[in-house]
Amino acid sequence: MAGQSDPHISLFSAQEVEFLGEDEMVEIVPNMRMDPEFDMCMSLFCHPISIRMPEWEIGDFGPFRPQIATQVPLWLAVALKKRGKCTIRPPEWMSVGEYS
Numbered sequence: 001m002a003g004q005s006d007p008h009i010s011l012f013s014a015q016e017v018e019f020l021g022e023d024e025m026v027e028i029v030p031n032m033r034m035d036p037e038f039d040m041c042m043s044l045f046c047h048p049i050s051i052r053m054p055e056w057e058i059g060d061f062g063p064f065r066p067q068i069a070t071q072v073p074l075w076l077a078v079a080l081k082k083r084g085k086c087t088i089r090p091p092e093w094m095s096v097g098e099y100s
Helices: 014-021 038-044 074-082
Strands: 025-030 070-073 086-089
Touching: 025 074, 070 074, 074 086
Parallel strands: none
Antiparallel strands: 025 070, 025 086
């Protein structure tokens, strides 16, 4: 298999790794109340000049309650954080203690 003998050759491009990483589940702490599905679509993806994302692309996440941690895919965590609707808790493996 390509890439096994040479560590400098990757099986995936940087874009492919990023794409796969967006589905990793992360923990967020919402600062808003939101019921699943429809409300999320309305508040995240529906703008006057944008096209509404199909329901199958959003998935079933939530309900979100203020200060109650929940798991969501990274792409959703980033979208919520950009809108000031949550904080993202870094995974345990990202702590400094893991590398010292």
